[in-house]
Amino acid sequence: MQKKNRRLRWVLIPVIAVIILLGLIFQRAWQNEKANQGLEATKKINIVTSLAVYGEMAKAVVGNRGQVDSILTKASIDPHEYEPSVETAKQYAKAQLIISNGAGYDAWSTKFAKANQKAQKINVNQVVGYQAGDNEHFWYQPMIAKQMMQPLVDKLSSIDPASKSYFEANAKKYMATLRPLENKRNKLSVQLKGKKIMVTEPVYDNALTGLGVKNINQNFSRAIEAGNDPIPTDVLAWNDTLKQGEVAFVVNNPQAENTVTKRAVSMARQDKVPVVEVTETKPDDKNYLQWQLEILDQIEEALKS
Known part of the structure; x- marks a missing residue:
């Protein structure tokens, strides 16, 4: 009987060791998966805009879910004479959402946006229903902020669907500040x-x-x-x-x-x-x-x- 028990122990020890080892492997895999999910959750949406005024609106809607880079941020820069740099091209190439004024005002921006086929895009001329001959300074239209909110919510939600309600709430808050x-x-x-x-x-x-x-x-x-x-x-x-x-x-x-x-x-x-x-x-x-x-x-x- 003692010999039989001894044999059983010798059989069970390797089995238990294997079970423990598998448990450790699965636990490590689960921890790695959780870490990856956490990393994904903190990954911010990369947004590039040609004009700072649209950058402000984008930042208001995306909140802490994204990073906004506006190219023309200084009032001393003449938009009509601006020449994009290699660094600007790289910013557009990495962007997940690109916002251009359009209507020929920032042709370099629309060109870079077209080259980035993976990015979501907002061309403001399409948002306002621009027709040839219209004034292209869209940021001076009284309804521009309101018109920009839904496209921003829609494009950002297509990138981060889980944050849609967050984007919608941010859009409402921003519009309230403009009363x-x-x-x-x-x-x-x-x-x-x-x-x-x-x-x-x-x-x-x-x-x-x-x-x-x-x-x-x-x-x-x-x-x-x-x-x-x-x-x-x-x-x-x-x-x-x-x-x-x-x-x-x-x-x-x-x-x-x-x-x-x-x-x-x-x-x-x-x-x-x-x-x-x-x-x-x-x-x-x-x-x-x-x-x-x-x-x-x-x-x-x-x-x-």
């Missing part, structure tokens, strides 16, 4: 009814249209936008209109100044016509809300003159 801007626009739309304004360059025209007013000297401003001098009759029309005393204010883009626009602004000030300064790119030290409100504050002050 002061909507309220200010509504207030000024009433005050601007029937007012005449002129602009040196049409970067702000989308916003003016949203406020219910139009640029009454489009020939002048379109020539400046195209890099040309306005013809003499358009310059005379600018001066004559100012002297009539019917212009509520002049909108000037200091980033597109030349000898002609400086003279035009000088004429406005001589005739006691307020000048509202706008920029094509977001100031370095301001967010989208602050930037837009600051311009509307200038308009409100101009209407008091």
Whole structure:
């Protein structure tokens, strides 16, 4: 009997050892799987945008689930003269979501986006329903933030489906922060009814249209936008209109100044016509809300003159 028990022990010991070894192997595999899942959960969505204003909106929606890199982040950079670097191309190549303005404004961005076939893309010109000849400064359209929220939620959710509700909540929070801007626009739309304004360059025209007013000297401003001098009759029309005393204010883009626009602004000030300064790119030290409100504050002050 003792011999039989001894034989049984000798048989069971290797079996138990194998079971323990297998258990250790499975435990290690399970721990590795959990570690990989944790690593995957902390992996952030890589987003690249051409313009900082869209980068802000993307960051607001993606929250801590992503990393946003905007290429044109300095107000001192002229978007029309920007030349992308090799490093820029690499950023686009690694991106999972690419946001371009489109409409020829940032052709380098749309080109890089097309080359990255795996990335999700948002072309803002498609979001706003751009038609040839429309003003391509879409970030000045009053509804642009609202229009961008759903495409951002949809594209980010396609990359990270588990975070869809998180993205949706973030979009609602961001829109809530912009209510002061909507309220200010509504207030000024009433005050601007029937007012005449002129602009040196049409970067702000989308916003003016949203406020219910139009640029009454489009020939002048379109020539400046195209890099040309306005013809003499358009310059005379600018001066004559100012002297009539019917212009509520002049909108000037200091980033597109030349000898002609400086003279035009000088004429406005001589005739006691307020000048509202706008920029094509977001100031370095301001967010989208602050930037837009600051311009509307200038308009409100101009209407008091």
